[in-house]
Amino acid sequence: MTALRRPDGTITSSRRVMEKAIYDFYSDLFDNHVHLPPCHLREDGYVISSVLPSEVRHAIKSEKNRKAPGLDRIRPEHLKNLPTILVNTLARLFTRYLSE
Known part of the structure; x- marks a missing residue:
């Protein structure tokens, strides 16, 4: 860099x-405002921890507004207005993707 x-x-x-x-x-x-759940060790030796909705919400809120959208054309302002149920869904999806 x-x-x-x-x-x-x-x-x-x-x-x-x-x-x-x-x-x-x-x-x-x-x-310290992000509380992590306990980690579990898989058989292959990788540590798996669930992604919490609070982590997803914090990451979204830390994005600056009025940034250019990515290839998905989603702006930070759109993500900041997501309902809780979608933030929870994102957390579950991120956990699943990290576990695979």
């Missing part, structure tokens, strides 16, 4: 500043 856009919109190429920005981002993303 040669450069990184910081939360204030500036771009930095300083390794130390990039490391701090990445550390701060993930520290906030996985702060």
